[in-house]
Amino acid sequence: MTSRRTWLPNWLTSEHPLPWLFPVTSLLLVFGLYPVLYSLWLSFFKRNPATRIEKFEPSWNWSKLLADDRVWDAVQVTFTYAGIALFLQLALGMAIALLLDSDKRGFGVLRALMTLPLVVPPAVTGMMFLLMYDSSFGVISNSLYALNILSPENPILGTGSTALWGVIVADVWQWTPFMVLIMLAGLRALPREPFEAASIDGASSFQSFIFLTLPMMSKIIALAVLIRGIDLFRIYDYVKVMTDSGPGTATETLTAYAGTVYFKSANFPYASAVALATLLLVLVTSTIFIKLFKVRF
């Protein structure tokens, strides 16, 4: 052991952090950084879709992106989708977590059951909801028809005004349990003393929630919002499986549009620019959020 140390350079010994960090850092560089840099490089080329010749014109795709109405529509859809889904998941997640925050018998099982939707692949969830929305026999569609909320003439996923809601519901079903788990972890870690003191002072449950639970949970809520928010910005599976961005572009998010440009039009440089714009949007939005809500990791 001693002799080995004498001839090995210091940065290769187990005392040095490099050997420990090297494997995972290399993976990050190869599978994380390289694709981003390659996409950036690719986005500086103008591709002729007929000849497939790519010419270095750094501003071409970025100017095109700024002038592309579909990009701006997709930004709007992305924000709408992420905003509504996040709000619903947060509100439902907190409400369910409060209901499940109990040591009574059976609640542990209920908490465990909450994880079930999370193990279903999103594409499968999309297909399940396709069935439930089906205008012939779908349980959701037929319930809404029975309540006169919708009519069979306007299929949920085939109507511009309802398609996005249809996709959001699938997302909310799958990811609300994630919020529940995070909120539950936070709730169960809260100290009991402030609540006992508030109770002695005559505070109602609602007051305790507003003035104690929420402030004490704010960091956890912010973190949960950040994680889910980033995830929601890169939504692809549900849209692809359930609506393929339609009808028209009613459910076309930025990632879905990048997919369309890539797979249907084979314009790889422009698709890279759209994908990078999504990344940029996520970075800017999350940075503002982190600053605004002082999120600490």
Place this chain on the structure above:
Amino acid sequence: MSFKGHQKQNFIIDSANAFTAGRMSKRDFLKNLGVAGVGISAYSAGLLGTSRPFFGNVAHAAENTTPQEVADFLRDAGKPFAGTTIRYTSEATPPTNILNELKGEFTELTGINVEIEIVPLEQVLAKATQDVQGQLGTYDIYYLDQAWTSTFSFDTIDPVEYYNSNPDLAMPGFDFDDFSQPLVEGICLYNDKWIGLPFDIPIFTFMYRKDILEKHGIEIPRTYDEFTAAVELISAEEAENNIYGTGLQAKSGHYSLECDWSQAVWGHGGSIFGADKNFSGNDAEGVAGLEWYMNLLENSPAASVTSTWDGQWQMGASGQIAMCQSWAEFFPGWNADDSQVKGLWEMAKPLEGPATLRSRDAVGFGEIPNWGHQGGSSIALSRYSKNQDAAWLFLQWACSKDIMTRCTLAGGFAPMRNSSYVDPRILARKDLEGSGTTRHLDTVKWTIDNAMASEPDLPIWAGVANNEIPTELGKLLTGQDYDGNAQKCMDQIAKLVDAVVDEADLG
């Protein structure tokens, strides 16, 4: 004939119970759902991955009839490649499905293994695009929709040239001249080069339910005007029975919608491109075509806007529609033995529009306006394949007279080769009403030979036909944009398409 609500629900429940209890195969379960009209949106959009409808019976072609000299050739020529695996990716076309069942015969003769990846059409395009972009050679054979012929024209090897320059690998009696000439021109040729071999020919004909037309005293429509009147009448009279005059494949953003739309434009004397190579769908004829289509949509099942060809087929199979101007390959499935509408559908020549067809001199990019939209495909040898010779043997086998005829026997779809139409086995099934019928093939052949329409040939067409056109049409048809104004929608498409054409320096 139509399912009433409770009948349909019971049928679905019984099928589901049988499936979950293991008494019914997945395929039969899906078929029953289709028959019950289930999932026109759901299955077409996702579960079946917008598969082409196929309810053939491989048993009809089970007998190995490979000519002795072909079998001997394959045994000898295949020896050096024994153990090689060739791959190709394809849509679930009827011939691909059958080929997938028969490929064992090829492997037995040559020792060459064949892997066929069957995926939805849009994924075939994505995979082929990736492969040619990186010149990867992952796939030895490409399945090419006619809309992509020019797009992939750089990436394939001319089969005629390969045949002539490799006499040791030339299958005896292969006979290129036996391929239907209109199909070769419409599907395979680009700038006088054969891009691939003709493989599949879905083509628009007119199909109708004779019982419903008789019930309402309607003569078989021959023109767009007669068809429109009949559609409106049936939709109004049969509303209680949930039967519509027609159904469409109008899924927003999908190629199927582009196919429907282009037929509507051609039928009204319009074209996709003018002779100046500018988009011309926004001229008076083009707009008239779209307005006519919008009227049809109002008289179609609501699920039309979420349906591709699969959904449209299911509408016919479930008894939901009375007439249909669409792919002839729907017909065999509607006449399958277990079909709820067996024997009720008939086929006629494609409808004729209210205007004279635009001449080929007045259109751009080799477009062929006519009454019967073709959606054919070819299979082509990849320039980047690392197993070109082995793949070439498979291509010849797959497109040989014997195999192509057997594919038709099993699936009932139109053959590529003239000899198949007069094959005694095909002729023997002309009088059949149920499964395996070939009574529609004369009409299909007439349409191919006399009224076949083809989309323009330009390398960017795959993108435009799958993205810009059907997406904007989808916005109009679902009320997302354009306030129901066809002209506005067409003007916007013109702007988008012309920009793409200019960007590609093709204008």
